Amino acid sequence: MPGFGEAGYYSYIGIFILFGLLMGFGAYITSWILRPKPTQSDLKLEPYECGEQTQGPTWIQFNARYYVWALIFVIFDVETLFVLPWALVYKTFPDIGLAFTEMAIFLLILVVGLLYAWKKDVLKWT
Amino acid sequence: MIVPLAHFLILSLIIFCIGLYGALTRRNAVGILMSVELMLNAANINLVAFSRFVSPQSGTGQIFAVFVMALAAASVAVGLAIVICIYRNHRTIAADKIDLMKW
Amino acid sequence: MLNYTNLIPLIPLIPLASFVILILFGSRMKEKAAYVSIGAALAAFALSVPGIMMTLKHQSVHMEWIWLYLGDRPIKMGFMIDSLTAMMLFVVTFIGSLIHIYSVGYMHGDKRFSRYFAYLSLFFFSMLLIVLGDNLIMVFIGWEMVGLCSYLLISFWFERMSAARAGMKAFLANRVGDVGFLLAILSFFWMFGTVNFEQMAEKIHQYQGTMLVIPAVLLFCGAVGKSAQFPLHVWLPDAMEGPTPVSALIHAATMVAAGVYMVARSFFVFHGNIEAMQVVSYIGCFTAFMAATIALTQTDIKKVLAYSTLSQLGYMVMALGVGGYIAGPFHLMTHAFFKALLFLGAGSVIHGTGTQDIRQMGGLMKKMPITAWTFLAAFVAIAGLPPFAGFWSKDEILLSTFNSPVPGHLFLFAVGLFTEALTAFYMARVFFLTFLGDARDKEIHAHESPLVMTVPLAILAFFALFIGLPGSPMAGHWFQHWLQQSFPYMHAHEIHLNFGVMGASIFLALSGIGLAYLMYIKGTISPDKVAQSIRPLYIYSLNKWYWDEIYGMFLIKPFLWSTNALYAFDVWIVDGVVNGAAMVARGLGFLQFIFDKYIVDGIVNLFGWVTQKSSRIVRLVQTGIIQNYILLLVVGLALIVWFKILENMHAVL
């Protein structure tokens, strides 16, 4: 990056983060200045549950299947971490057969995991 | 890079120690796992910093960091699954209530 | 580079892949699962054929790779095919493939059909690991895994209590032997710095003499466990609870022979090691004799075959013990064929009649002709009638016993001869009772087994009859010369025919068969009367020499007693001593009161107090809470880091 120098390259990201924050906080501040601020009544501050009183604690317990999905996702996300550098050099790597075989084995092993999950029916909703 | 290597190491040391303290004292099992993740992150910072300062071209430290990340993800997945299991059977995730290893 | 050497790892890996596939997807495949397993077995067989061919041309194949570095010393793993391996490969893959095919018919309709084949594949993999491994570690890994498979397959029908127990018994008995094996490996590694067979054989001359006795005996312990030799033989008869093809494959033809194979493979340890050889030969001889006597009176067809297996294994071990390093493996091979055939035939009979009791059978020759004829082939082979397989190998064993350097070899020879007669007798008894005469139980409607079972029987029958011929004088002892390749450290010696031994062996075999004929066909001699006349011996044999009871009495009961005894010791002796001491002290009077109070009590209390406190402290360590453990770990780590850094500072200063 000729004009920016080494550090300037990533400063761009920092500046954009600042802009994002600016957008959020700016919106908050403007609306805080502009909006009416009537006194709040207790009823208005009830959580939105179709007008009924909340039953039981809100932070209810969820089914483990959400967890299992997230789990499969984590594994496959990590897999992309290895696939991307491979994909970057695939075209230029001298021994393309080796590159292909390596990734084929890698993916096949993970596909076994996917099939296992499939077979155990954890990919289903019910 | 103008910031000296030692400062990166010290940052990583601080985070590692915080994580270690958390892993030793948190009662919530999920909290313990998070502290372990802190420690792994600290280790990764160390690896990348050494990679940048000692062998910037080979990137060995970065490769190790990639493997550490993969292992950390795998370990947290299994660790949390174990916590779920314990939670199901004992209705608690307080680490000092779980003394199954005693028997 | 499609070099054959690089293909060797595929031989065990294909069955492993089959296992993985079947364990994951087997339940979906239903009965098609068998094809995967059979395909893997046949592929392993096909892949091993070139290797066997190469050994026929007096070449051996060896591949190795570096497994890991211990310090900077590379630990190598490798696969090796020489003539001994080739023989085993042939036996394992060929008989194994046939038994796979046979199992399709036998296990048809079983609810864990695919699981069965998965286990078979796993067994195949582990057995091939033993056979192909060029070092003790790999053999040991395979060894443990065949043990596992054996356990899984014995208790395959685990709903039956007896099957589950039998599996457990096999597992435990094998563990006892394996401890010895492991110790032997450790001591070899310590002595030679390697566990590779070839390298060990090269270095063995450095340790000639008594130094080798203990490792050799320990190594033999492993074989005792796996090949079910005398003190650990109790598991094999119970192992018949498994499916019959399993009994044929694992508990007759291959796995139990692994012990014999392993001793033959490491024969350089035993060679010239007279004490160890004595142990081996006597244990083998005793097992052979004992099992043969038990087999005489059993009525369960599989039990008879099981004891027969024990007896034949004893024979092989004895052969190795007396220095017949070729005779033992030779008999291993012939035995694998005819015993597999016997078991499969028995399986076919059981399949057809639904019973295992030979007293209920009879006259099956007409109803199951193929089974009967193939069984007959196996019978003549095992009984040692010339020119069939068993005759040549047994003759070889007897000959090497006769010419052995081991002290007392003539006694062993005599027992061996007698055992041969017993073998011929009980096998004839089984054959006559099962297939000849009239059907004794009219309730049983036998039928011939399906083709998928009888074809393997026929193929095996052919081999059972003629596999001995390459080792016969007619073939110029070709087999012996071929096998000699695997024992480069032994001087090949000329084989002299000894017609006396041969004649005695034929005579005894014929007389055994003749006696059985008189008793069970002609009825000239009533078996019941004979049993009456030697009733104590009969009962003794019928109850299998009471080995299970003896073990129960001397191992299991004492263990339970000892706990009671310790309790009693605590209550009566310890307390008694304390009480007695107190009374004596009281009797000693006031002068000694001070002494008593401050010294004696002091010491007693001190001990008690120390024990109590220290145990309380020790107990604190085990809280079961992970974080306490981590804390201890971190404390240790911190100490080490502190110590190391301070030490370095000191060095710098």
Place this chain on the structure above:
Amino acid sequence: MSLLELTDKLIQWVSEMARTQGYSPEWAGFFTAIAIMLAVGGFVLGFISVVAMLLIWMERKVSGHMQSRIGPNRVGPFGLFQSIADAVKLLLKEDIAPKMVDKPVWWLAPIIIVVPAVLSFLCFPFHKGWIPLDLNLGLLFIMAIGSVSVIAIFMAGYGSNNKYSLIGGMRTVAQIISYEVPAILAIVPVVMLAGSLSFGQIIEAQSFRWNLFSLWGIVSFIIYVISGTAEINRTPFDIPEAESELVAGYHTEYSGMKFALFFVAEYTNMVIVSMIASAVFLGGYYLPFGLGASPVWMLLKVFAMIFLLMWFRWTFPRLRVDQMMIFGWKVLLPISFANIAWVGIWMALKL
């Protein structure tokens, strides 16, 4: 002249000027660079606001026409100022924080969802050389930044302390993570062929032949568009905010400007998905077969993609949750694996 060269020249010129005036040239260059960055950032911010408002209007118009209505038509010509009116309304709305909310989390969530949306425009390829920051790993950067919004959604769902919000949030996250893997894997063949993850180079590789013009390209494109639709929770994948079941999903409890931020983020994400699809598969600012390049094509393609997404929304019925999950894991993922394998073999044979 590209943006970079322009920047370079400007900085050099200012540095020279500063040197002649006796000021530190380094600091002068630094401030110039920062000023340029701020200018680009300001432009992008304006771009986002305008595009978001335009899209809101467009969505209403498109939906209207698809349902044989006219849509907004009162405020300004063709109702063009409807979005501005909406913005003013939201700005003036009373801010209600329900009493059980987890204050800091609830309060921060809208901001955190906006930041990645803005950040993604860092790699927006307007024209050749006119990319604010053409990172070497631009695609990966956008994917990574996008996953931060998952946390924001979690925060919104958890912070609201409302069962609808929480269930909506959990469902959203479950859906996003189910489709993130196919989305990344759909791009992998492109990366393999271009040998790069930067937008500039990926688009340059398509200067003659778009990636779409091949079997694998079509498959990848379809997978990516489906996954992208799912990741931004648009119909037919709008289970997380299914009005008939969950009121409004994770932003049930939000009102006023906070709600507006979620809204803007949603439409911005739509732009980003369209942008990636056009840059990666449709040749970015290039016309096919070397017919020319212009920022207009890029913007046109983006809007065409957005129109496609809107079309989906008003055409397809909502999927059931189980269908949604099965489709992601059991259909898209295997297909994308097969696609990668196919491209790999093809390249191996060709090279």
Place this chain on the structure above:
Amino acid sequence: MTELFNTALTPWEWTQLISFYGIAALMIVAALMVVTLRNIFHSALGLAAVALGAAAIYLMLDAEFLAFVQILVYVGAVVTLIAFMVMLTQRASHGKLVRQSNDQKTISFIVVLSLFALLIWKIPTTVWNTTVSTGNLADAKTLGTAFLKEYIMPFEVISIVLLVALIGAIVLARREPK
């Protein structure tokens, strides 16, 4: 340390320094949040913040690939997983009266502090054999090539590790059909 400020710094170097210490401070605060906060969901957010900070540090260290992957894996996946877990075990971790730390607090603190003191004393005084970067720095392509050359075995092994983790976790977490 002192020579750092003896030389005149360029503006970009000032930016680097300031952003490094700023990020470091944020990370430390976030890490303390992870360890001390009562609400476990807030701790998870702290972890996400630490991960983002670490990504920024990687960017400063020119490990671009690692930085983005860090966000993708940690923030996008691991923290999500933890957040799901928090939702799942809400009932056990909620309630204001639940103690947050166990009874080995003091001794842990002392031990950790001793380790910390030792290293904070040793790190600045050790001479690290750093090299000046010349030529191309390691980037994502370097990693890709390394995966295909020296690290081909770990690369394949990690897939098995992932497979085992997947299967193990599914077995543990799945509710057995009754």
